[in-house]
Amino acid sequence: MAKMTMVQAINLALTQEMAKDERVVVLGEDVGVNEGVFRVTAGLHKAYGDARVVDTPLAESAILGTAVGMALAGLRPVAEMQFDGFSYLMWGQLEGHASRFRARTQGRWTCPLVVRFPYGGGVRALEHHSESREAMYAQIPGLKVVVPSGPRNARALLVAAIRDPDAVVFMEPKRSYRAFREEVPEEEEVLELGKANVEREGSDVTLVSWGATMRAARQAAQELADARGVSVELVDLLSLAPLDKETIRASVRKTGRLVVAQEEPRSYGVASEVIAAVTDDDAFWRLVAPPRRVAGSDVVTPYFGREEKYLPDAPRIARALEEVLAC
Amino acid sequence: MPRTEFASFSIPHLRILDERGGLDEALAPDLSPPELERLYRGMVWAREADQRMLRLQRQGRMGTFSPSTGQEAAACGPALALGERDWLVPAFRELGALLMRGVPLHRVLLFWGGFEEGNVYPGLDRTLPNAVIVGSQIPHAAGIGYALRLRGEKDAAVLCFFGDGATSEGDFHEGLNFAAVWKAPVVFVCQNNQWAISTPLAKQTAAASVAQKAVAYGMPGVRVDGNDPLAMYEATRAALARARAGEGPTLIEAATYRLMMHTTADDPTKYRGDEEVKAWEGRDPLVRLRLYLERRGHWDEARETALREEVKALIDAEVRRYESMKEFPIAAPFDNVYGTPHPNIAEQKEEFLRALEEDGRRG
Ligand SMILES: Cc1ncc(C[n+]2csc(CCOP(=O)(O)OP(=O)(O)O)c2C)c(N)n1
Numbered sequence: 180m181a182k183m184t185m186v187q188a189i190n191l192a193l194t195q196e197m198a199k200d201e202r203v204v205v206l207g208e209d210v211g212v213n214e215g216v217f218r219v220t221a222g223l224h225k226a227y228g229d230a231r232v233v234d235t236p237l238a239e240s241a242i243l244g245t246a247v248g249m250a251l252a253g254l255r256p257v258a259e260m261q262f263d264g265f266s267y268l269m270w271g272q273l274e275g276h277a278s279r280f281r282a283r284t285q286g287r288w289t290c291p292l293v294v295r296f297p298y299g300g301g302v303r304a305l306e307h308h309s310e311s312r313e314a315m316y317a318q319i320p321g322l323k324v325v326v327p328s329g330p331r332n333a334r335a336l337l338v339a340a341i342r343d344p345d346a347v348v349f350m351e352p353k354r355s356y357r358a359f360r361e362e363v364p365e366e367e368e369v370l371e372l373g374k375a376n377v378e379r380e381g382s383d384v385t386l387v388s389w390g391a392t393m394r395a396a397r398q399a400a401q402e403l404a405d406a407r408g409v410s411v412e413l414v415d416l417l418s419l420a421p422l423d424k425e426t427i428r429a430s431v432r433k434t435g436r437l438v439v440a441q442e443e444p445r446s447y448g449v450a451s452e453v454i455a456a457v458t459d460d461d462a463f464w465r466l467v468a469p470p471r472r473v474a475g476s477d478v479v480t481p482y483f484g485r486e487e488k489y490l491p492d493a494p495r496i497a498r499a500l501e502e503v504l505a506c
Numbered sequence: 507m508p509r510t511e512f513a514s515f516s517i518p519h520l521r522i523l524d525e526r527g528g529l530d531e532a533l534a535p536d537l538s539p540p541e542l543e544r545l546y547r548g549m550v551w552a553r554e555a556d557q558r559m560l561r562l563q564r565q566g567r568m569g570t571f572s573p574s575t576g577q578e579a580a581a582c583g584p585a586l587a588l589g590e591r592d593w594l595v596p597a598f599r600e601l602g603a604l605l606m607r608g609v610p611l612h613r614v615l616l617f618w619g620g621f622e623e624g625n626v627y628p629g630l631d632r633t634l635p636n637a638v639i640v641g642s643q644i645p646h647a648a649g650i651g652y653a654l655r656l657r658g659e660k661d662a663a664v665l666c667f668f669g670d671g672a673t674s675e676g677d678f679h680e681g682l683n684f685a686a687v688w689k690a691p692v693v694f695v696c697q698n699n700q701w702a703i704s705t706p707l708a709k710q711t712a713a714a715s716v717a718q719k720a721v722a723y724g725m726p727g728v729r730v731d732g733n734d735p736l737a738m739y740e741a742t743r744a745a746l747a748r749a750r751a752g753e754g755p756t757l758i759e760a761a762t763y764r765l766m767m768h769t770t771a772d773d774p775t776k777y778r779g780d781e782e783v784k785a786w787e788g789r790d791p792l793v794r795l796r797l798y799l800e801r802r803g804h805w806d807e808a809r810e811t812a813l814r815e816e817v818k819a820l821i822d823a824e825v826r827r828y829e830s831m832k833e834f835p836i837a838a839p840f841d842n843v844y845g846t847p848h849p850n851i852a853e854q855k856e857e858f859l860r861a862l863e864e865d866g867r868r869g
Contacts, residue, residue, distance in 0.1 A: 212777045213704030236674035236710050237702050303569055307638045476854050478839040484620030488836055494865050
């Protein structure tokens, strides 16, 4: 097995899926000759040429809109939005068409497409290049929203997304793109969409997170284990829609305590949904402490001069864990 | 029934100053020596600032930015035509226009240095901050133009910049269409620098020129040698006059070239050849205007040296100012989310500050 960054692992998924299925087409701004501004599409243009690796004009709505058309006509488009902050320009096509062609045509027409883009802060990027707004996508009926947390699951989830019969929003935590490496097998590995991963088993408290915040969550869990022998059960959501409520509930039934850590703004986010999944259920009766959210703030994402302080980090997560453990 | 012609069009091309500084007298704008010098100074200032910003970025003293070297004529020519009452709506590659407009360099540095304070130009009205979302500023310009008309401001117009890539966005088409329907007093300047990151013009549009896109919306379009500062000035002056006279918007295509990288995070050697860059280096807009000024007896080596030194000293001072301003209140993002008190934001601000304090205590 080779040690890979998340960028390389996503590239491996694209390379292998394009080789396997000639319906797979990659399109977006600068994805071809330039191999993507983060080099995610490295080698694809050389291997598959202009027709299957399409450098498009600068138009997000048309990138997704044409991907919808391609999907309707039998292709398997993988569209790239260059950055999170520009994905809103595709919103009309995503909400109005990609997500609902199946429902509005009673299954006659479907949109098997993937739209992937880097999201989140922490890389000292420009204005509009650091947002974390995954709940906005997760709320659209008919879409699947997937967020990998490391190279290996990124590869296995992207393969599943490309083969999925519906539209999948694949959000790549850009802070994790090159931050660390993992062993990624050359042979095919596919993860089922809609399943969370219990990354670390524990009995004292459940900590739920996803994407780049998983690194801070891991660190916080380890610190508490080392310092005080606390046993944290760490759940990596991987899919925000559909949400794997069963895994969350089973964990909370065991631990009786819940902390959710998200980079998104605090209000109306995925953490609220995770907590509701527990309070909606019999698992609620097992709670011995009020669940807590560690989150970004309801402010416009600050420019990078201030952003580090605004990103939820391990000390903040550790503090929340201690608070619920003190109850 | 015969097949007849319903419409036809042609696109004028304007060039006044050639590459060796030779002037087309018939087309020459009416500019006084001090105005010409102001134009040249703006261009030199932008070039020197660009080079300094590149060093600051490489030293980690500033963030990613988009250099404008090579495009000084396309930014400064229009800026010279701008009156105080006019609005300036930039994209993100018009350093020369911002400087000539009076935006202090330290504000530009603050923007690229990661601080919202860089969007604020104290004392300078009618100049919008950079628009990073490509093309998103174009409808704003149309709206400002509408407001000027509604409020009866006949002495003002709007100058709006964007790149060739922006002409593919819906906002470009929607904004130009609105402006034309409203006869809004707007001058749209497309800096066609031939590339949108790695996408060459031929992959951006199948049209022979950007200027001809104006035809479809019902406004004049003109293609200008974008490395000719006099042509850029003259085309913009005429279009602003037309706008102020209530005759509606104009689209100006400045055919120019980005000599450096798209941003400091970009490697242009991946997608374009040296020869093309070299050819455009030979059309440097600074050289062209300098040769012309020399020929007219307005310029010489001594004045050039003095100007470069003056500009460098100015930049030094602005860089120092920028670096002395980098310690802004950390909680500022909470203070301007709404104009009225918002209990949830107030609560979060308090929590945020408490968390920072605890982090500090833990060391
Ligand atoms: C809506 C949107 N999509 C993508 C980007 C990323 N991006 C920034 S600049 C750029 C190319 C812009 O090209 P052009 O309009 O020609 O201006 P130039 O950079 O050449 O000055 C791209 C794709 C963006 N900022 N906004």
